[in-house]
Amino acid sequence: MQHPPFTALAAVYDTMMDDVEYDQWTDFLLTYARDRGLGRGQALDLACGTGGLTRELLAAGWDVTGLDGSAEMLARARQRLPGSVPLVQGDLRTFELEERFDLITCVFDSLNNLLSTQELGQALTQSARHLRPGGLLACDLNTRLGVRDLWEGGVMEGVAPAADGSEVHYHWSHVYDEEEELGVVQALCRVVRDGGEVEEFTEMHRERGYDPQEVEPLLRAAGFAHWDIVEYPDYAEPQADTPRIWVLAWKGEAQ
Known part of the structure; x- marks a missing residue:
């Protein structure tokens, strides 16, 4: 039977994705944040799914809110996470929360599900709006090659x-x-x-894949002041054959 994306899959997602390196991704992005003066605080995990990265951020001492478009994925996240963790259903392009955050994450090529530069720009703009001055957006994207x-x-x-x-x-x-x-x-x-x-x-x-030269003008238009686009795990500059990039973008003055 045909189902919409991330609905029926929620029931088996954690079984299939048991080897995803959420812990190492968390170390990667938090090391970058700490090296630039950003310690623990309030985090928003966009496209949190069943809570894999959310759980790692909690373990690292952050207060985390999770947001995802799939009610089914959020139901699984609720089973894995403490009841005190806010979980919100929302669209990456249009979400509106009262809180402002020190760190916003969006991993596992979730932003590639946005199929135009316009939609990606909307998501980046909403992320910038929800960051405090000096806050960090950390996300990954598959490139066109990827x-x-x-x-x-x-x-x-x-x-x-x-x-x-x-x-x-x-x-x-x-x-x-x-x-x-x-x-x-x-x-x-x-x-x-x-x-x-x-x-x-x-x-x-x-x-849809996005290369660095497509992402940079969208970051600028969204209001980010400074960013690094790098490879995992060594923060190297992406090459022509890089399949996935990490975007680390600051709101306000760079830390």
């Missing part, structure tokens, strides 16, 4: 054992639409539960 050549052979497949004894059989296929300049992923999952019950679903996901 979206075009997402997986070798265009397929990711395997079997992931879940904590409840079930198995998630997945076959994700990727094609690149040259005309639309979009990567299209068909995510097929088949959940085999203990006792033989089978559930199968499909979601379609689309991403």
Whole structure:
């Protein structure tokens, strides 16, 4: 059965993404922040999903709010996170919160789900509006190359054992639409539960890649004063063959 993105997938997301390096990503971005004088404070984790990075920020001593567009993903996050953590359903392009934050994060190529520079600019503008002066936006983006050549052979497949004894059989296929300049992923999952019950679903996901020269004018227009666009994990300058970039952008004077 076909489902909207990040709805049915929420139930198996953590099983499939068990090896995602949320802890190392957190060290990467917080090391950058600390080296420039930004310590603990209020953080907003955009596109927080099931709370993988949110949990790491909490462990590092930050007060964190999570925001995501998917009610299903937020329901899973509520199971993983302390009840005191605010979780808000909202759109990256239009969210409005009363609080202002010292740090805003948005990871795991979530911004690539915005399919035009206009939409990405809207999200960056909303992030800038929700930062305190001197606050930091830390996000990653797949480049155009990264979206075009997402997986070798265009397929990711395997079997992931879940904590409840079930198995998630997945076959994700990727094609690149040259005309639309979009990567299209068909995510097929088949959940085999203990006792033989089978559930199968499909979601379609689309991403657009963004190169540094496309992102920089959007950061400027959003009101950021200074930024670094780097590679993970060594903060090196991106090259022509870089598949994913990290954007570290400051509101107000650079720290």
